Amino acid sequence: MLKHLRKWFVTRFLGHSRQRARLVSKDGRCNIEFGNVEVQSRLIFFVDIWTTVLDLKWRYKMTIFITAFLGSWFFFGLLWYAVAYLHKDLPEFHPSVNHTPCVEHINGLTSAFLFSLETQVTIGYGFRCVTEQCATAIFLLIVQSILGVIINSFMCGAILAKISRPKKRAKTITFSKNAVISKRGGKLCLLIRVANLRKSLLISSHIYGKLLKTTVTPEGETIILDQININFVVDAGNENLFFISPLTIYHVIDHSSPFFHMAAETLPQQDFELVVFLDGTVESTSATCQVRTSYVPEEVLWGYRFAPIVSKTKEGKYRVDFHNFSKTVEVETPHCAMCLYNEKDARARMKRGYDNPNFILSEVNEVDDTKM
Template sequence: MKRYRKEKFEDLGLDTKSGNEGYRALNKDGSFNVKKENVAFFERINVFHSMVSMSWLRFFGVLALGYFLINIIFASLYLIIGTEHLTGIRGTTPLDQFTEAFFFSAQTVTTLGYGQVAPLNLAANMVAATESLLGLLMFALATGLMYGRFSKPFATIKYSSHAVMAPYRDINGFMFRVVNPKSNQLMEVEVNVTLSMKRDSESEVRDFFSLELEREKVVFFPTMWTIVHPVGKESPLFNKTAQEIIEGDAEFIVMIKAFDESFSQTVYSKSSYKAEEIKWGEKFTYLTKRHGNGVAIDISQIDATYKAELNP
């Protein structure tokens, strides 16, 4: 009886047949380069994720737009009911009446209520009561979203814009640099680098290789870290030229995991390097220098390199 042998995959859950030239699985900002088509409208909606993930400018823009739309809708309802059913409305033109109804709506939705304008009949009171309830719910939701944005753990790790193929001891090494520009402390930092490359120049199938690193884990991460993959005889890059790696449409996929002391949670960071983003025969400049009784690092020079002849 033939025993079944479980096959081990290194593809990270990415498509092994995405062999198109110029294909990139992971963007530089860590987002996946995947477009999902023909997804039902309600299946692709994720309001909470969108609101906590978008930029602060867009977030406040969405809140402001929602606030004005609600007031415009309710101001229109008050005009339909009739401004004669609201006390204190002094406007004589439709525009003046709409403006006063709009600001009355703003006072009602925030439960502020200056008392100058008040509803008189049943319809106006029902609209005002509905608006005040909606205002309470909307502001509670906005508060929750604000808290979600502030409490969301994320790693703001900065990557060098390019990698290098540089001399490393008596061989060569694939290298890139990372640094934590924030003042929060990251500990137990682990890194995983996977090489994705076409099986051959004509193939649509991609092979994935987990690259062995000089150091896969550091306990503390207060300074800049140069991550090195030694290109020895067991490396999939051994004896590969720059042109061969480019023709193989190589992509180096990086994932970093760390424990963030501020959030007391594990955070992740992702990025990638394409073959065209590798500088051959260059080495990163050493940036750490003495500063008083400690050290200083010029983070703006994370991409600084100098020429260095590769080992044969």
């Protein structure tokens, strides 16, 4: 009882006082900023304008969308007004009865704006139209029509691409809140649970991890966010996962694992971030997507396993209870990986007769019975 109260007190009060810096948030967003970027480098974002627009947030994208159309309508409206002004088609010039204007029924800036809108969006009410008397007006009509198609194609394509990005499909892939360390198949493993909330599959799914920590090289160089590969597998391997139901992926803590020298007592004092990636192809759109999350030492529970989540109903259907998705159960677990392997080695030596404490060598005095 005291153990649980102490753990609750540490998590409740001391855990909030020391917030660890995360490179990747739980929902997969990267917490990084770029400083002192040269002006020439910033101009590269405008060279790749398509990707820049796609990466913008919706409020900025909609601002650009509205500004592009309203700006182009108003700009060409000013040009149409200038054509009418130079050709003396406006009412203030008192044109004669036989005067043929460049554009019929342009009486001011407002009517010029309306004609610009009708031309660019091809509404064509029929009340205002270009006449054949003015080559300048015909040329301006062609230019606005071409630019209108380009603006319409770019902006509508950007909106459609933003909606259909596979990043939204990644929102329906969820990871467990915590990672756990316990025995699995006689080996000490780090386990994480991942689930697909849609019935459509992710094709060619591949899962892997990166351990981010600060290391010091033998030459004395300090490397922040040094990346170490973490191999995650399921019972069928880590390639081409059959991702129809929640999977429990695990990393075997062996001699080559960076978790090998950690223990249950020293784990909370470690400084690392475990980032887990899941790559796959969306079945419905054939677009690739990546889902990622991260775990800090406080989110890795030593000596726990995940509660069962899949059951079979009387009707023969398989039911997934997401109420227990992140629920953990405490189990008996060695407090370090080294202890587990030392225990296995000791058992193997005892079976071979090495270092058997029950074996006692007693000296026997030999008696010569040949003497008579």
